[in-house]
Amino acid sequence: MTSRRGLLDALLGAVLAVTLLGTAVALAGSWGGTSWLLDLVIGVTVGVLALRRHRHPAAYAVAGSAVALAGIVAARLTHLPHEPGPATVLALAVLVTSAIRWERPHQNELRVGGLPRAAVAAGCGLVVVVVAGLCTRPYGSGLDVITVLAALGWLTAVAAGLGLRLRDAQRRAALDEVRRDERLDLARELHDLAAHHLTGLVLKAQAARVVARQDASRVDDELAGIETSGADALTAMRRVVGLLRDSSEDGAPTLPGPPSPAELIRNFTARPGAPEVRATLGPFAPASDDRELPPAVRSTVYRIVQEGLTNVLRHASQARTVDIAVHRSDDELTVTIADDGPARSYRSGYGLIGMAERVHALGGRLEAGPRPGGGWAITAAIRVVP
Structure with a gap:
């Protein structure tokens, strides 16, 4: 500008x-x-x-x-x-x-x-x-x-x-409409997040009552587990509510989680004439368990892959290959989506803006633009914190 x-x-x-x-x-x-x-x-x-x-x-x-x-x-x-x-x-x-x-x-x-x-x-x-x-x-x-x-x-x-x-x-x-849609998603997912944690707390409390009748010495361990679960729930919900409160920093963690990026890729490649997708999904690979990632991170990665593939369908129909890579290094997760289609500046639309809102809300950074050798690339680095 x-x-x-x-x-x-x-x-x-x-x-x-x-x-x-x-x-x-x-x-x-x-x-x-x-x-x-x-x-x-x-x-x-x-x-x-x-x-x-x-x-x-x-x-x-x-x-x-x-x-x-x-x-x-x-x-x-x-x-x-x-x-x-x-x-x-x-x-x-x-x-x-x-x-x-x-x-x-x-x-x-x-x-x-x-x-x-x-x-x-x-x-x-x-x-x-x-x-x-x-x-x-x-x-x-x-x-x-x-x-x-x-x-x-x-x-x-x-x-x-x-x-x-x-x-x-x-x-x-x-x-504003893009941000409002993101906030509505967040509100729905906040309900899921609260229901998940509260259900866990209720189950732990019921288990503690049973343990108290059978072995009173184990009550402290059960109460400690309830306390830890409650603290985790408050931390997760406080973060989500903070994102909901700030209209300029919207995010939408999902629980128990959206479909895996692998499912998005399968649906994408099933289209007639779709380009070849070469994916390295790291913690999202079918043999891996992505549940160790915070719900907000899982949801954001899904939305990045979704928006990247949507961009290819809309603006790079001539692309032959799409490379998707997800790598985790310590407390940072990097997502890259690159294609070899024609590089056009108008690919930066409202979907990309909504995606950037989520990434920035998690303390990450996002870059999107033409690649030096031709094509288009989206790169996001997301902080991984519980």
Whole structure:
């Protein structure tokens, strides 16, 4: 995101520089003298504000409008070429677009009768258009080209800002839906987790009563076992509830567990024309016992394999092989899914976002992207803690 923003800003700076230079040359040839100087100063000032708009877009839009208004008044009083110039109009359009897209109203703005900052920024841009039109009226009976240019710039900025704001809102809604689905899964699985541990505690308590009648000396051992099981249950449930409470870090441990990744692979390879799957499943291999892994880890590994294979079906139908590897090293479990299909950036979708939520919630890290030799790879490292 940062590199893309820097590239766009560099492009904007280059366009502004070329526009300012072209306008200066045109004004020097038609008006002569230093008639181009005011347009250059105003254009550079508003352009710098446009390039630095990211931190406070609405404030910079208002400041840019104020500078443009000052340029219009100065040009009118000194009989210089009409303002705002093309570069100023472009910079103001960028400022208004950014303000409308990014600014959100404070919680008390509407309650106390204040206007959202985005509306203030757009209103200031409209004031520039109106003042530019009023100041050019004495020079002609119709609309001046500068007024038309400023009006078109403002209308384009408002339309672009509203469109981008709507797109961002739709994306946030989609992300919220992904996170909500993950949280619903977590809530259901929390029920399973609680039922599992509570059932174990009840059975141990019943066994302790029987032991107490037969051999009172063994009661302490039975109570110690109940205490240990209760502590384990509280630790597991506290962790799951913590993930459920934090909407930005959702996870979903499953108990007694989802189907094995091996079952996913069997279903995947059973499809007609499916690529070959070469799997090294480590603790999830058929001959191994994955119950020593925490439920959250088992569930997350299953979801990673599921999402990886789904990505292959959707975006890499030309892939010939898929490599799946699960390795455990001390307190970390590494899952890698790689294919040799075409590497496409659009593979990063909402399913991958939901998967990343689970991995990050477990204190792990996830990387997904094209492979150097071609294809696509997903790699997740998950901390294994009881």
